[in-house]
Amino acid sequence: MTFDVSIIIPTYNKKTEVRLTLHSLEKQTFDLSRMEVILVDDGSTDGTLESLQGYYPAYFLQCLRSDSNTGRSASRNRGIHAASAPLLIFLDAEMIVEPDFVANHxxxxxxxxxxxxxxxxxxFRGLYSILSPSFKYSQFKHCRRIVRKWPSIRKHCTTARTLKRYIKRSGRPKQLVRLAHIDSGQYKKLSFEKSFYYKKHVLAHFGPELKGFHLPWIGFLTGNISVKKALVEKAGYFDENFQGYGFEDWELGFRLFQNGARFYAGEGIVCYHQEHPFSESARKAQLTGNLLKFYEKHHDLGIALIALHQMGKINYFEINRTIQEYYHLKDRFPDSFRLFRDRFVRALHTLLIKRARGRKVTGSLLFSNKKKPKLLEKLSAERKALSRTGDYKQLAAVFGILLRL
Known part of the structure; x- marks a missing residue:
């Protein structure tokens, strides 16, 4: 069989969500006979594949299974190897898509x-398709405003606490979105915007072609991305050393960018992330660990600056400006400001290490031992000289943030 596109979906214990996702792919305006869907079950224990027995959609569905949980990178790599089409679309198991999703890609x-x-x-939109007893209170507080008009849940949405009590008392998830709601499009009433931050700090400044943006690879989020299989093979697939949540997709995106790939923010390629419970502490530990691994693999300034973004200290536009000013300073004054540049990069690396190890970011990130008066004096002189140029204000501002941490 010959296909134009292979859609790769890794899944782990999302039986109900993935069934809705697969159904939304049945509704595509694209010729279903020209697309294959590769579902990679990464050792699920909730009967995901068993629940799909007897399910025969109009598109070709290939189900692969791992006996144990191998991780996101390994699952996607297995899907890539199994793909027969020249174009790959990566989709998460809990992403419901609109009918023109594939056609627009x-x-x-x-x-x-x-x-x-x-x-x-x-x-990118969020969707409360299923309300879980494991939701955090903040999720109940947020979703109540969205689901309170939904007929099957309306009377339990007086407050976030009443909704939380109702769901927890039932002891099992409350499914709001059914297959018929996807057919009618009613599920969209339970959705909310999640792309606002990118629109404000990336697209507003760099446009859909991301011209002048040094970090287009942050768009390589595998919930909604398309790329030629040949490009992925050339870049070297997902790095399976990344375990847990985060940055395995950006890391491949970074290598694609290094290999000359262009990134484009397409309009009208809409997906709805089915919100689910997660451990905030576990996710943070995995994110910080993988970010350190990402940086130490490539030693790129933009990667290091992501740590400050995680901490809410800097946005993507400011990161981009910082990168521009750092390299402009280096090119303009190759023999000056060396200590400033060295300590700037070292401080970011130290920050990454401390966060990955779960240590508080206290004390100087610039010197491990403050008893270095000559170096401190020289650094102070370089900062004053930098200020006198009248340029590099963003770079100086980020340096100040590192000093105050």
Whole structure:
């Protein structure tokens, strides 16, 4: 069989969510006979594949299973190896998509050999399809405002606490979205915008072609991305040394960018992330550990600056400006400000290490031992000289943040 596109979906214990996702792919305006869906079950224990027995959609569905949980990278790599189409779309198991999702990806990719198309910057929405007893209170507080008009849950939404009590008392998840709601489009009433931050800090400044943006690879989020299989093979697949949550997708995106891939933020490629419970502490530990691994693999300034973004100290536009000013300073004054530049990068690396090890960010990030008066004096002189240039204000501001941490 010959296909134009292979859609790769890794899943782990999301039986109900993935069934809704697969159903939304049945509703595509794209010719279903020209697409294959590869579902990689990464050792689920909730009967995911068993629940799909007897399910025969109009598209070709290939189900792969791992006996144990191997991780996101390994699951996606297995899907890539099994894919027979020249174009890959990566989709998460809990992503419901609109009917023109595949057609729009194909439209942008037509005639392009080195293009990565991301829908996350413009068409990323959240969706409360299932209410879980394991939701945090903040999730109940947020979802109540959205689901209170939904008929089957309305009377239990007086307050966030009443909704929480009702769901917890039932002892099992409350499914709001059914297959018929996808057919009618009613599920959209339970959705909310999640692309706003990208629109404000990335697209507003760099446009859909991301011109002048040094970090287009942050758009390589595997919930909604398309790329030619040949490009992924050339870049070297997902790095399976990344375990747990986060940065395995950005790391591949970074290598694609290094290999000359262009990134484009496509309009109208909309997906709806089915919100689910998660451990905030576990996710933070995995994120900080993987970010350190990401940086130490590539030693790129933009990667290091992501740590300050995680801490809410700097946005993506400011990161981009910082990168520009750092390298402009280096090119303009190759023999000056060396201590400033060295301590700037070292401080970021130290920050990454401390966060990855769960240590408090206290004390100087610039010197492990403050009893270095000559170095401190020289650094102070370089900062004053930098200020006198009248330029590099963003770089100086970020340096100040590192001093105050």
């Amino acid at each position: 194909m439209k942008y990719q037509e005639g392009a050999d080195n293009l990565v198309v991301t829908g996350v910057f413009t068409g």
